[in-house]
Amino acid sequence: MTPSLKGFKTYEQQVDLLIERGMDVGDREKAIVQLQRVNYYRLSGYWYPFRRLTTSGKRADDFHPGTSLDEVVALYDFDARLRTATFDALAPVELALRAAIGHALGELHECAHLRPELLSSRAHGASYQQWIASYNGALGRAREDFVDHHKRRYGGTLPVWAAVEILDWGSLTYLFDFSPSTVQSQVVDAVGLSSPQLRSWMKCLNLIRNTCAHHGRLFNRTHALTPKLPAPGQSPDLDLVRPVMNRTFGQLSLIQYLRAQYGIPLSRMLSAVIRSYPTQVVRVPASHVGVPQGWKDSPLWAI
Template sequence: MAVSVKAFKSYDEQLDILTDRGMDVGDRDAAIAQLQRLNYYRLSGYWYPFRRLSNSGKRTNDFQSGTTLSDVIALYDFDGRLRTAAFDALVPVELALRAALGHALGEIDECAHLHPESLSTRASGQIYDRWVESYKQEIDRSKEEFVTHHKERYEGTLPVWVAVEVLDWGSLTYLFDFAPNAVQERVAGEYGLSAPQLRSWMKSLNVIRNTCAHHGRLFNRTHALRPKMPPSGKFPALDQVQAVTNRTFGQLTMIQHLRQARELPVSRMLGAVIRSYPHANRAVPIGRVGVLKDWDQSPLWTT
């Protein structure tokens, strides 16, 4: 008979499971304190690569020889630092995209975001209708002073260069997709990219941003979306990561390019975090992040 839900385990029982499977948990009181702070299930994603491989290539429940809880915690802490640095590096990129798109659309129509006739034919059907509904709900929920000002003085209508300030990255990506082709190419051109390339980058980096915001595992993620890249030779530093654009390091390199293209300094914090990788564990090499040999010699990572 199938069990409907896993049975509850005390912290001591959780440690017993780990030790029975071959993990050295060290001092039990300290180990219990870590489980209380971090949650057994959350940590399981970080000890997964420490589990033995069977002959068929599947992970078993037993850990590789020498696996320690301290190594798992070090990997967990590294991932936390990586998320913090990635989010920090993305903030000015997001703000610059908002500003560029809001200004370019405003030149066409002060309320281009609400006038599909001022946008491309992609601004139609249920997708656009749902976007507008979501946007209006965000305006209704907003407590920002600039939104209140426009409600009091302009009946709540925000011009597009103001409206972009209430959009999250996902909604901004949709607005970019709705924009006329000429606007897309103008904004993308500021980064040395084509419109389809920038659109794919925005979609990919939205996943990175959401992973950071929701405390997801980032360091060894293989991303489902592989962004479109410029032709080989246009940006040699991007050519170097062509093979790993679906890995975290490849996408962090894209963030560095977007910063540099807008004359923002590359993120030193990102580089410092990558240098802090816990190399002491041999089961999970830094290559799991997608990091390449001599990565810090790239002009996108040289600080």
């Protein structure tokens, strides 16, 4: 039997429910306006750690005494700033990766992405055929001037250094995976990683990027994918965050690392946002983002 859905609640009833569960909502009318601005269920991800723990270790519906809506909104606003800063910090890394992969494959052949016989054995199966179908779809949807130019002059065939610009990040990761070892080595040598390491980083950062693009929550998130890291001692900057690589701060450190490797200035905005974590939220410290002790002394963050 399918369980029944929860019944509809007006904004006034939503506020009543929060009060009933022990939250201090402050000014009632302001609380209603807040719920009109940000969906109740979006905010629920930020008040989750304020819910009381039961003896079985599960979260009860009611809140710890003293929980306030102002604290919840402070965390929500922090997370919104963090998404903006993360997207901004990641953009030049994404562009550098596109340029590096397109250039290295272009040295192999101007249309290496369309020549599976020049790529690795991983490009000889169904996954490459799916990639080609996705690429052709992206090419058909593309409206950039350089695409129109190649359609007029070359029948729509893009050289690989142009093709990388119409790929989404997931498709770019697959293209790197299809690349022969000589090409992969050229790309990874620039950032001091191995091919499996960079591939795992690209997959992790693709999820981070998508979270930011779709207004997802970075706060208090445990990430399903964790990156492969250099051996302990090889990169002390990453050793500090090794234990929190499944948390947001650990994965944001990957962005700062890649910026440094590519000669891109470290993101001051990203560092500033993390430093702006709302100190009034005593019950839910910055460790809920994965921020470790001593992070401000790391060369990746001491800006």
